[in-house]
Amino acid sequence: MVDHALTGVATSAESSGLKSVAADFSSDRKAFRNVSWGKAMMWIFLLSDTFVFSCFLISYMTARMSTTVPWPNPSEVFALTIAGKSLPLILIAIMTFVLISSSGTMAMAVNFGYRRDRRKTAILMLLTALLGATFVGMQAFEWTKLIHEGVRPWGNPWGAAQFGSSFFMITGFHGTHVSIGVIFLLIIARKVWRGDYDSQARGFFTSRKGNYESVEIMGLYWHFVDLVWVFIFAFFYLW
Amino acid sequence: MVDVPLGPGGVVAPTDIDDVELYHPHSWVTKYVFAQDAKVIAIQYALVALSVGLIALVLSWLMRLQLGFPGVFAFIDANAYYQFITMHGMMMVVYVLTALFLGGFGNYLIPLMVGARDMVFPYVNMLSFWVYLLAVLVLVASFFAPGGPTGAGWTLYPPQAILSGTPGGQEWGIILMLASLMIFIIGFTMGGLNYVVTVLQARARGMTLMRMPLTVWGIFTASFMALLAFPALFVGAVMMLFDRIFGTSFFMPAIVEMGQPLDRSGGSPLLFQHLFWFFGHPEVYIVALPAFGIVSDLISTHARRNIFGYRMMVWALLAIGALSFVVWAHHMYVSGMNPYFGFFFATTTLIIAIPTAIKVYNWILTLWRGNIHLNVPMLFALAFIVTFVNGGLTGLFLGNVVVDVPLSDTMFVVAHFHMVMGVAPILVIFGAIYHWYPKVTGRMLNDTLGKIHFWVTFLGAYLIFFPMHYLGLMGIPRRYHDIADMSFVPQSAHTLNAFITIVALFVGAIQMIFVFNLFWSLRHGRPSGGNPWRATTLEWQTPETPPPHGNWGKEVPVVYRWAYDYSVPGADQDFLPQNQPGTARTAAGPAHG
Numbered sequence: 001m002v003d004h005a006l007t008g009v010a011t012s013a014e015s016s017g018l019k020s021v022a023a024d025f026s027s028d029r030k031a032f033r034n035v036s037w038g039k040a041m042m043w044i045f046l047l048s049d050t051f052v053f054s055c056f057l058i059s060y061m062t063a064r065m066s067t068t069v070p071w072p073n074p075s076e077v078f079a080l081t082i083a084g085k086s087l088p089l090i091l092i093a094i095m096t097f098v099l100i101s102s103s104g105t106m107a108m109a110v111n112f113g114y115r116r117d118r119r120k121t122a123i124l125m126l127l128t129a130l131l132g133a134t135f136v137g138m139q140a141f142e143w144t145k146l147i148h149e150g151v152r153p154w155g156n157p158w159g160a161a162q163f164g165s166s167f168f169m170i171t172g173f174h175g176t177h178v179s180i181g182v183i184f185l186l187i188i189a190r191k192v193w194r195g196d197y198d199s200q201a202r203g204f205f206t207s208r209k210g211n212y213e214s215v216e217i218m219g220l221y222w223h224f225v226d227l228v229w230v231f232i233f234a235f236f237y238l239w
Numbered sequence: 240m241v242d243v244p245l246g247p248g249g250v251v252a253p254t255d256i257d258d259v260e261l262y263h264p265h266s267w268v269t270k271y272v273f274a275q276d277a278k279v280i281a282i283q284y285a286l287v288a289l290s291v292g293l294i295a296l297v298l299s300w301l302m303r304l305q306l307g308f309p310g311v312f313a314f315i316d317a318n319a320y321y322q323f324i325t326m327h328g329m330m331m332v333v334y335v336l337t338a339l340f341l342g343g344f345g346n347y348l349i350p351l352m353v354g355a356r357d358m359v360f361p362y363v364n365m366l367s368f369w370v371y372l373l374a375v376l377v378l379v380a381s382f383f384a385p386g387g388p389t390g391a392g393w394t395l396y397p398p399q400a401i402l403s404g405t406p407g408g409q410e411w412g413i414i415l416m417l418a419s420l421m422i423f424i425i426g427f428t429m430g431g432l433n434y435v436v437t438v439l440q441a442r443a444r445g446m447t448l449m450r451m452p453l454t455v456w457g458i459f460t461a462s463f464m465a466l467l468a469f470p471a472l473f474v475g476a477v478m479m480l481f482d483r484i485f486g487t488s489f490f491m492p493a494i495v496e497m498g499q500p501l502d503r504s505g506g507s508p509l510l511f512q513h514l515f516w517f518f519g520h521p522e523v524y525i526v527a528l529p530a531f532g533i534v535s536d537l538i539s540t541h542a543r544r545n546i547f548g549y550r551m552m553v554w555a556l557l558a559i560g561a562l563s564f565v566v567w568a569h570h571m572y573v574s575g576m577n578p579y580f581g582f583f584f585a586t587t588t589l590i591i592a593i594p595t596a597i598k599v600y601n602w603i604l605t606l607w608r609g610n611i612h613l614n615v616p617m618l619f620a621l622a623f624i625v626t627f628v629n630g631g632l633t634g635l636f637l638g639n640v641v642v643d644v645p646l647s648d649t650m651f652v653v654a655h656f657h658m659v660m661g662v663a664p665i666l667v668i669f670g671a672i673y674h675w676y677p678k679v680t681g682r683m684l685n686d687t688l689g690k691i692h693f694w695v696t697f698l699g700a701y702l703i704f705f706p707m708h709y710l711g712l713m714g715i716p717r718r719y720h721d722i723a724d725m726s727f728v729p730q731s732a733h734t735l736n737a738f739i740t741i742v743a744l745f746v747g748a749i750q751m752i753f754v755f756n757l758f759w760s761l762r763h764g765r766p767s768g769g770n771p772w773r774a775t776t777l778e779w780q781t782p783e784t785p786p787p788h789g790n791w792g793k794e795v796p797v798v799y800r801w802a803y804d805y806s807v808p809g810a811d812q813d814f815l816p817q818n819q820p821g822t823a824r825t826a827a828g829p830a831h832g
Contacts, residue, residue, distance in 0.1 A: 025448060026447050026448060026449060027447065028442060028443070028444055028445050028446050028447045028450075028798070029440075029441075029442050029443070029444060029446070030439070030440045030441075030442070031439040031440065031448060032439065032440065035440065036440075037359040037360070037436055037440050037441065040436045040439060040440050041359070041360065041432045041433075041436045044432055044435055044436065044463075044466065045428070045432055047466070047467070048428060048431075048432075048466040048467060048469075048470060049470075051466075051467050051470035051471065052470040052473060052474060054470075055470055055471050055473075055474035055475075055514060055517075056474055059474060059478060059489065059510055059514065062507060062510050063489060063505075063506065063507065063510070066505065066506075066507045066510075067505035068493075068504060068505045069504075069505060153481060153485040153486070153487045154485060154486040154487050154488070154502075160505055161487065161488050161503075161504065161505060162487070162488060162489065162505060162506070164487075165481060165485070165487035165488070165489060169477065169478070169481060173477075205362055206262070206360075206361075206362040207262055208262070208362075
């Protein structure tokens with residue numbers, strides 16, 4: 001390899017284990033071999049976004065622990081009465097199920113994307129977007145219900161005012177992420193459907209040629225948003 | 240972009256995208272206004288940041304006028320004074336220093352120094368600048384908003400930041416400030432991702448991480464830190480906006496305002512301080528690390544010696560970057576914390592002194608027996624070392640809980656942080672501009688004007704900030720609008736304050752020489768040629784100066800050696816550019832490179 005002669009560093013193919021990690025990092029051109037620019041950027045963005053959500057959740061937990069009045073019981077607040085029976089957290093459970101399912105369809109879309117199966121990829125991405133939109137719709141339903149019951153960012157009938165503030169802020173911020181994800185899913189699904197990635201069509205804004213890897217990069221974002229929801233579910237609803 | 244072939248099993252492996260072709264601008268607008276070329280974006284960033292810096296300079300004059308001659312200038316009432324303080328601080332820290340080091344020098348130097356044709360995502364890079372400009376406009380708009388800008392202090396501590404007693408608290412000021420910060424963070428994230436990915440994934444052949452110039456290391460580490468630190472400020476800003484607009488109580492405890500109990504309870508003002516300083520302390524190093532990197536390169540180039548302990552310098556940068564995330568509460572010793580926390584944060588704070596000291600030793604050992612050329616960039620670099628050591632030593636005072644408590648909120652703190660993260664990085668910015676201006680424009684800055692600028696700025700900065708240490712030890716509080724009637728303040732303090740003000744006015748005015756020099760040399764400067772400092776790094780080896788779009792002409796350079804092959808024994812010139820083939824000097828550099 002030219003690179004080898006140039007840098008005197010063993011390539012990762014020549015070593016294994018920790019040494020191959022070191023070899024990758026001491027290689028020229030790329031610290032992460034086989035990782036494209038777009039994917040590297042998405043991973044680093046997600047790391048940054050992790051800090052955003054961590055700050056939100058930690059702030060919420062601090063608020064919950066430092067309030068002077070009791071915190072409303074989430075199992076009761078988020079219960080729905082269906083057929084005369086009060087089911088705690090039933091809507092949240094369905095929402096979680098829907099969102100996790102969308103991760104499954106997304107993973108399949110990535111797989112078919114790399115197989116260059118345009119039709120299946122596009123359909124699965126549309127399905128993912130549909131599930132995401134369903135999630136946002138149910139969230140809107142939940143917001144409406146709580147607002148009708150008198151929950152506001154500055155107060156609620158059952159206890160600490162920070163309950164409403166944290167609820168609207170955190171679910172709102174996560175819902176925004178899901179909505180942005182849905183929009184981009186639709187955009188990329190359209191590109192896949194039209195065959196932009198096969199015909200080397202140029203992007204409208206960036207005038208760069210696309211690549212099926214966009215499906216995977218989109219998938220990274222989507223799985224991240226789902227994963228964040230699991231934490232919100234655990235820390236906000238189950239606590 | 241190359242077509243990705245189907246691999247075994249009919250599946251495309253997530254392969255590398257080897258070479259992304261450049262976007263080629265077709266019109267004047269896409270070349271110089273909505274430009275995607277990192278070099279143009281860098282200049283746009285730098286010009287906006289320097290303009291904001293001039294506004295901040297004027298604000299500091301106004302503050303000094305009030306402190307030096309209390310009561311003489313009637314238009315500077317307490318509210319105006321606090322607004323000047325707040326806007327000066329926030330502008331300098333975020334909109335000038337961060338934007339200039341990362342957006343300005345980062346954009347210009349990263350692609351050139353690592354041998355890339357451009358940033359990896361030029362379009363996103365362009366957006367980054369325009370979003371930054373929007374943030375600046377929103378910030379400046381608060382001067383014209385009803386009630387004026389916020390006067391909450393640059394730390395924006397609640398609850399006072401959003402109460403009616405603080406200027407802008409119940410008006411537009413605080414809203415515009417928080418909105419501007421959020422916009423800035425969104426814009427920075429776009430740029431920061433570019434800087435980090437370009438360094439990691441888009442280097443030239445032969446450019447290993449351990450061959451990169453320290454400038455790139457410094458900017459890279461700082462960008463990465465900013466991506467992790469700004470989220471905390473973003474979240475804090477969102478929550479405070481909620482408190483201000485929706486009447487939530489994230490940061491608002493039960494509180495009485497003007498004799499009226501407010502409808503708030505249960506929030507934690509300390510929470511904001513934690514969020515703010517989780518951003519705020521790394522921010523200090525986001526400004527300092529690029530300065531460290533640039534200074535290393537300036538010293539090595541102008542002393543014609545390889546940097547001493549290159550690897551240690553890199554690891555020290557990374558260690559400082561990592562440690563700076565676990566020291567934030569040393570800004571909160573007097574806020575009311577568990578004493579064990581104070582112990583922890585004092586310890587981590589003092590540990591940072593170790594990698595920092597390594598860097599200072601290595602700079603000095605680089606100079607040792609060097610062939611020192613006292614060019615203007617070198618003067619600024621040397622001044623940086625002195626100033627930084629000075630500010631670092633007072634940092635040891637303030638890092639210790641027991642010493643910090645009596646010094647908190649005195650002028651000693653003002654002296655400390657202005658020395659260490661005000662004057663020191665700005666000296667580096669000046670030095671760097673004198674150093675790279677020939678590459679940007681093809682002409683040298685005027686040397687005489689540069690030397691006048693340097694001596695006045697360097698000595699003036701000491702005359703301004705050194706006496707503040709004494710004021711602080713006397714117990715003169717910071718952030719007080721008027722100390723004229725305080726019985727414990729001796730007459731000498733007032734005299735000193737007046738002295739500082741006069742020097743500050745003078746030194747500030749002298750900066751106009753620098754601005755003049757920038758514009759004058761554009762046309763009348765001596766033509767520099769491609770490599771006036773005879774430097775080794777890649778940006779000086781471009782085929783044309785100033786480098787055109789795409790930087791390298793036909794061939795991207797191939798790197799054969801580290802960035803510091805100066806005065807190599809046996810070589811026919813006293814520097815070997817990084818792209819010059821041949822055996823590298825192994826004894827001085829990293830063993831294999």
